[in-house]
Amino acid sequence: MLRPWAQIKAAGQNVNYARKVWQRLNGVYPRECNICGYAGMFRAAGLPPRFDARCPRCLSLERHRHQALWISSNEHALLRNKRILHFAAEPILRKIYSALAARYASADIRGDGADMTLNLEQIDQPNASWDVIVANHVLEHVDDRKALAEMHRVLAPGGLAILSFPIAPLYEKTYENPAIISKADRDLHFGQWDHVRYYGADAADRIAAAGFEVSTFSVGEPYVHRHGITRNTRDFLARKL
Numbered sequence: 001m002l003r004p005w006a007q008i009k010a011a012g013q014n015v016n017y018a019r020k021v022w023q024r025l026n027g028v029y030p031r032e033c034n035i036c037g038y039a040g041m042f043r044a045a046g047l048p049p050r051f052d053a054r055c056p057r058c059l060s061l062e063r064h065r066h067q068a069l070w071i072s073s074n075e076h077a078l079l080r081n082k083r084i085l086h087f088a089a090e091p092i093l094r095k096i097y098s099a100l101a102a103r104y105a106s107a108d109i110r111g112d113g114a115d116m117t118l119n120l121e122q123i124d125q126p127n128a129s130w131d132v133i134v135a136n137h138v139l140e141h142v143d144d145r146k147a148l149a150e151m152h153r154v155l156a157p158g159g160l161a162i163l164s165f166p167i168a169p170l171y172e173k174t175y176e177n178p179a180i181i182s183k184a185d186r187d188l189h190f191g192q193w194d195h196v197r198y199y200g201a202d203a204a205d206r207i208a209a210a211g212f213e214v215s216t217f218s219v220g221e222p223y224v225h226r227h228g229i230t231r232n233t234r235d236f237l238a239r240k241l
């Protein structure tokens, strides 16, 4: 318990801190959205807040704009007229992928307005039936060995899985602990109540273990500051040989 004078001091510090946060919620620097073309102030998102994260026009976040940069430089060779299956489809990326695909389906384990109800750990689809699978911020919720094996099975030879997840690149090894199961403990250890691991520098090896050839995509400047992209954002491109 803090003494009264210390409580007053702490309250004052909190008020000052909250004021600084409040002043930045509707934008710190003007940015450009590479998805919808908006230029101007972005909004904060997330807890703790990430400033200049959300485009106010198309509602894209940093990672959506990051993947859109990869899409725009690879769409002709890898995405156009392909069969694209998109798990936990983010509305803004759904728009982009579905416009490029010959056949497109969104999929979700609960349905939730998706085209298909599918479990990533046991995908109810025939072998080699899709050319591209997109699964952003899904693997950290599931048994990724099962999920990666299933994606590998469902992809056609030469097919591509586009994957992203939170990563702590300075963790040598992915952090998992099956004893951590309560919501509070998962939030504390893995960063969110329904995450089951925190990926580290071995993330590409875990993907490769399912039989994929793995490469990564990330951008530096001027894209990071111009489009409001988080440093260390990385997309994994997993090719079925």
Ligand SMILES: [Zn+2]
Residues within 6 Å of the ligand: 033, 034, 035, 036, 037, 038, 055, 056, 057, 058, 059, 060
């Ligand atoms: Zn936008």
